[in-house]
Structure formats: structure tokens, C-alpha cells
Amino acid sequence: MPKLLNFTELDKVYLVCGKTDLRKGIDGLATIIQDQFDLNPFSPALFLFCGTRKDRFKAIYWEGDGFVLLYKRYESGHLQCKH
Template sequence: MLNDFTGADKVYIACRYTDLWRGIDGLTSIVQQQFQLDPFTDTLFLFCGRRKDRIKGLCWEKGGFILLYKRLEQGVYQRSRSESEVRALTPQQYRWLMGGPKIEQPKAHKEVTGLSCVV
């Protein structure tokens, strides 16, 4: 479900570990109070536990929250080491995290933003 998640316009990941015992109310309070973001938007918020093999996703959908939980059988998620508390992920970074499970892929092809033609 999280691997194929396309129901959100934006994706944010908490850069520090989160107590995954928290439920919907606890995670929405983190989004509002610590990140200063609105949890009632078309956004997926990701939270990693201390053990790094578990991740929770929180998103708003038509009158209610969805709480997703994934535990890896092998390996760990590589959280961002950013100084900020929350980091926006591009769609490619999200796919890398869910399939990799690293956010950064140093050998990946750079995204082309404009084309120039040499004649």
C-alpha cells in the first residue's frame, strides 16, 4: 500500500525518530505543533521509529485520517540527516525510500529540467 501510494500531492518525512506508539491524534499534533503544517491537506506524512525498520504514514482523506504502518522484514529505512525536523520528498525520493530504502541515490541520473539542442 505505501509502495504504490499516489493519493497525496505532497510527501513529508520526519527527520528525527518518532515514538510509533503514537496514534492518529499524537501524529497530527506533531504535524501541527512541531512542523507547523496542516494535516488536513492532501499530504502524506511519514514517521520512522527508533529501530529504523518501521514506518508510519498519516494522511487525510475525505472526512477522516488514514494511518498506514509498514515493518521491513530485512534492512532498515535510511532517514534523512537534515537539520530540520521535517523534509519534503520528491516523488522519486519517495519511490527510492519505499523500494530502496534510501532517500538519496548518489549514482542516480539527475532530473533534466530543460533541454538544449546543439546543431
């Protein structure tokens, strides 16, 4: 049985500020991490991406054998991102 992501084990959490095209999948988001921020997407960190709309975001995390892609859409309220 696969284990769920334990957020207490994360080394870092990065919030990628600005507008990210949330149509991108894992490969596109990992490329942004590497090319624009010179960070390693395979590190034990969670990378959060804000879209144009402030009620949704995506996150990726490397679990050692593959990436986890998370998508959150708030039904009421929104994530506080500065654009």
C-alpha cells in the first residue's frame, strides 16, 4: 500500500510567485524549477505554483521513485499570492 506524503519530512517548501500556466504537467513544472530558479526538483522539497486565478494551485514533490502532482482548487476563499 503506498504511503501518503508526510509534510513533516520536507526539507523545504518553495512558493513560486507570479503566474504559472497551470496547464503544465510534472515535466513542465520541473523544468521551471530547474531553468528559472536553478533548483533541483528531485530534492526533498515541495514546490507550489500559483496560477492566474488565486483560488487554485499545483504542487510537485519527488518521492524517490516518482513525482507526486497535487492540485488544489478552493471552493470559497483563495490562496494569498502576490502577482
